[in-house]
Amino acid sequence: MEPLEDVARPIRKKDLQLTMETHIFVRSEFGPIGQILAHLNQQEAVTFYHLTRIPFYLMAPNQVVGPFGIDINSKRSSIPYPSDVDLNDVMGTEVGPDEFDNVLTKMATVLNGVTYKNSHEADSLSFIEWCQAKNLKFGLGVRLIMYLLFCAGLCIWPDEGSAGEFLRCLLDTVQSNAKSLFAKNVKALALGYPFGSCQVIPDAIGAGIKSFGGEIRTSQTVERILVVEGKDMIRGVQMASGEIIESSIVVSNIGPKETLDMVGKEHFTNNYIDYIKKIRPAINPYSLKIALDKEVTQEPFIFNVTSRFDEDFEKWKMGQFTDVPLTLFIPAVSVMSPRLAPKGKQLLILGYAIPDKINYSLNQVTEQFLSYMEYFYPHFRSHVEFYDVFGPDDLKKLWHSEYDRGIIRVGQYPDQVGEKALDSKTPIEGLYLVGTGIGKNVWGIGTDNAVQSGMECAKLILNGNIENK
Numbered sequence: 269m270e271p272l273e274d275v276a277r278p279i280r281k282k283d284l285q286l287t288m289e290t291h292i293f294v295r296s297e298f299g300p301i302g303q304i305l306a307h308l309n310q311q312e313a314v315t316f317y318h319l320t321r322i323p324f325y326l327m328a329p330n331q332v333v334g335p336f337g338i339d340i341n342s343k344r345s346s347i348p349y350p351s352d353v354d355l356n357d358v359m360g361t362e363v364g365p366d367e368f369d370n371v372l373t374k375m376a377t378v379l380n381g382v383t384y385k386n387s388h389e390a391d392s393l394s395f396i397e398w399c400q401a402k403n404l405k406f407g408l409g410v411r412l413i414m415y416l417l418f419c420a421g422l423c424i425w426p427d428e429g430s431a432g433e434f435l436r437c438l439l440d441t442v443q444s445n446a447k448s449l450f451a452k453n454v455k456a457l458a459l460g461y462p463f464g465s466c467q468v469i470p471d472a473i474g475a476g477i478k479s480f481g482g483e484i485r486t487s488q489t490v491e492r493i494l495v496v497e498g499k500d501m502i503r504g505v506q507m508a509s510g511e512i513i514e515s516s517i518v519v520s521n522i523g524p525k526e527t528l529d530m531v532g533k534e535h536f537t538n539n540y541i542d543y544i545k546k547i548r549p550a551i552n553p554y555s556l557k558i559a560l561d562k563e564v565t566q567e568p569f570i571f572n573v574t575s576r577f578d579e580d581f582e583k584w585k586m587g588q589f590t591d592v593p594l595t596l597f598i599p600a601v602s603v604m605s606p607r608l609a610p611k612g613k614q615l616l617i618l619g620y621a622i623p624d625k626i627n628y629s630l631n632q633v634t635e636q637f638l639s640y641m642e643y644f645y646p647h648f649r650s651h652v653e654f655y656d657v658f659g660p661d662d663l664k665k666l667w668h669s670e671y672d673r674g675i676i677r678v679g680q681y682p683d684q685v686g687e688k689a690l691d692s693k694t695p696i697e698g699l700y701l702v703g704t705g706i707g708k709n710v711w712g713i714g715t716d717n718a719v720q721s722g723m724e725c726a727k728l729i730l731n732g733n734i735e736n737k
């Protein structure tokens with residue numbers, strides 16, 4: 269096996285450092301990341317920048333309206349929809365005049381009556397099906413924002429991803445925001461980004477593990493997972509260098525399909541192999557990191573919603589460009605973490621998802637996204653020092669995978685969450701699977717989910733003997 273490519277490392281060009289892919293941490297220190305740092309006595313090692321605003325822009329062909337949305341420091345915690353722009357014109361249809369006003373309060377109505385327990389009743393429904401089944405009348409503005417949050421959070425289309433899973437993520441988000449708004453040194457939303465770069469999180473976790481006597485090896489490739497001869501029991505791993513590390517427990521986060529290959533399919537039943545083979549990943553990533561020689565914004569994070577979601581959604585799923593993007597989100601990461609760019613310069617990361625079949629080359633996709641961005645940052649292109657595109661094939665390299673290229677290897681679909689979630693425990697004694705989307709009792713968004721998966725697996729291994737901090 270070839271050594272792993274270092275595509276995940278931060279890229280440094282000129283005097284700018286391009287951070288890794290992560291755009292935003294939904295729960296920051298008020299979720300699983302905070303818990304693991306606390307377990308490892310590393311809370312002091314990571315400080316998050318926290319958002320106080322979530323500005324949304326409503327887009328229609330040749331038009332962008334906004335910002336409106338959430339601003340916790342303003343009256344009613346809201347940025348009102350601009351009063352001089354007729355919403356009916358933008359939507360191209362008759363809608364109420366205040367659809368996009370006071371979105372925070374309206375969004376809260378989605379969770380009326382929802383608990384962690386009863387959210388499981390919605391596990392088998394897609395989010396769109398759930399909205400229809402409940403006949404939820406939370407209005408167009410909230411519906412569009414919810415679809416956007418669904419796509420950006422779970423990285424699955426709302427007609428395919430599990431409603432129950434999303435509702436649990438929303439409950440978590442509300443709880444984390446409540447903690448964060450009242451935390452003495454924060455008083456802002458939980459959504460955040462670590463000062464320094466995302467790398468400070470794994471660095472702190474690594475330092476914590478070492479402080480408990482653990483050893484960490486990076487940039488080394490595991491070639492095989494070894495099983496005790498004649499028994500369904502783990503023996504250890506063999507590195508690409510040939511070295512064998514003996515251990516009765518192996519916890520793998522390289523993906524379930526890849527893990528099976530590494531153990532050898534002969535060790536599993538056909539049923540288990542078929543089950544793992546059928547696991548569906550989330551949608552494919554597209555991320556565009558743009559280094560600018562000038563600051564074009566002081567807004568740390570923006571989202572767009574589209575006036576044409578219902579028509580454009582189908583079009584984009586079929587691999588066709590749409591006049592306006594469906595669910596763009598653009599963190600200006602160097603506003604949140606100034607060390608990422610020298611003074612006067614700026615780093616933006618645009619995130620999107622691309623369907624399996626797309627009728628364009630990655631260069632054409634990039635051109636399209638750069639032109640979408642001009643809606644928000646007119647003339648920014650003359651300030652682009654360089655950009656870096658991360659597409660589905662980069663993800664395959666990063667994962668060393670022959671199989672999938674979706675943002676999350678185990679997508680949060682109705683048949684892959686809740687009761688039906690992939691168990692961390694495997695049929696081989698001592699072999700465990702972890703990672704985003706893996707584990708009973710595990711849910712959450714992206715990195716929060718990955719950390720939760722690891723902690724739940726640790727509880728399994730230690731028979732629940734892990735303190736709750």
Ligand SMILES: Cc1cc2nc3c(=O)[nH]c(=O)nc-3n(C[C@H](O)[C@H](O)[C@H](O)COP(=O)(O)OP(=O)(O)OC[C@H]3O[C@@H](n4cnc5c(N)ncnc54)[C@H](O)[C@@H]3O)c2cc1C
Nearest residue numbers: 289290291292489490521522553555668703704714715718
């Ligand atoms: C473009 C993009 C943007 C994202 N943005 C966000 C975001 O803004 N917020 C958020 O919370 N989440 C985000 N995510 C999701 C988040 O990155 C993942 O959910 C999380 O990293 C999953 O963690 P994991 O441990 O399951 O897997 P990974 O982070 O993929 O870790 C698996 C590791 O195993 C290594 N590996 C593979 N094979 C071998 C081998 N043979 N030997 C040794 N090592 C091996 C890989 O190199 C990799 O480092 C994003 C993901 C992508 C792709």
